[in-house]
Amino acid sequence: MRGPRPAPRCHRAHPSPRQALVVRGGWDGHAPQQATELFVPFLEDSGFTVVVSDSLDVDADTELMAQTDLVLQSWTMGEILGDEVHGLRAAVAWVTGLVGWHGGVVDSFRMSAAYLHLMGAQFATHPGDPVGHTMRVVPERSDHPVIAGIEDFTLRSERYWLLTDPLLDVLATTTIEAGPDDPWDGPSTHPAIWTRRWGAGRIVVCAPGHHLADLAVPQVRTIIERRLAARG
Template sequence: MNIPQRRALVVRGGWPGHSPEVATELFIPHLTETGFEVIVEGSLEVYADAELMASVDLIVQCWTMGEILPDELRGLRAAVAAGTGFAGWHGGVIDSFRVATDYLQMMGAQFAAHPGDLVDHTITVLPDRADHPVVAGISSISLHSEQYWVLTDSAIDVLATTEIHPGPGDPWAHPVVCPAIWTRQWGAGRIFVCAPGHHMADLANPDLAAVIERGMAWAARDRADEPS
């Protein structure tokens, strides 16, 4: 059976504080090495290109904040629902397009805050999800970085969590457990999210980098399952 080469679309831009170009360049070589043809776009207009989107097997988005036009969002949602994988980390996927409610619904999560700015914290893999291919062999990841407080729904498959502790003067009295790594099925498409990833040092952490690389692979459409 002749399996066509898969295509990955990397869409990067938005708020420059998350260094979208530098951050995505860390993972483009891995995509190429694992057999993807990689297309890089610095505009959301690509999401409205129905022909191109239908040919893409994975979208890696790194676009913090900003606004997305209705035809761009429709194109993105249609592609994912039809089987295109969608993957990313930190604000590049869960702090994108804050007023686009249809995007938030697709993602099933939204950044709310990062109390304490940069803090020491741990990402802990849930014991009953330890055999998932995205996190297999990784029990915890320690970081000194932003710790995302996220608002989520019940349709995400949580693989790892983090516990946010109140500090002096904080208005919540008890530790809050938030999802940190999760997957989601959206129509025929798979979504992967890694909430950590603020600093380049975070993305260079071997375990976190492995989770992101595995997450992209997990989310991508598998052409081998299609009839020849």
């Protein structure tokens, strides 16, 4: 049973029929409040009314979700209740976009099969120490609006080994090599940037984003902002 719901905080910039819901919390190591605040001004400048919530209860608020065009989620680990995950899944299936990065979307709610099904990807581990690893654009998807004009780039940050299903539209990948002491016997390539259709809604995930500095990398910032600004 959750405690009282904190009142959502509304930022109102330009009059607009579009509404964005920022849901953040969970493990503090991913700095969910600071990370999402990096993008609130961009959402406002893009014409959204922005509702910010530090509680998952909003996902079960059917009236609010019906008015929401885009959910920006940053919630690592934690627990999501049945009515909350049902509300999120239903909103995305209806038309709402869902966007996020790193553990805020693919290491969320590990015990919820319904959430994992929605996302189609789940964090398994981050092997080895942070090293420079390259995000390679998938050549046949290089003209996708989320990644068009962005070339391969390298980050020195935490890598994600992901368990995925085949319905991801992968835009960029990263490869984890096997070291001499690793139990796997060859390189393993994982999605780094992808989109996913869920009913009429679209999910966009950027696997990098462990540190606030990762979100300031021009390629990462551009990818996230393109989805935030997109319609549909």
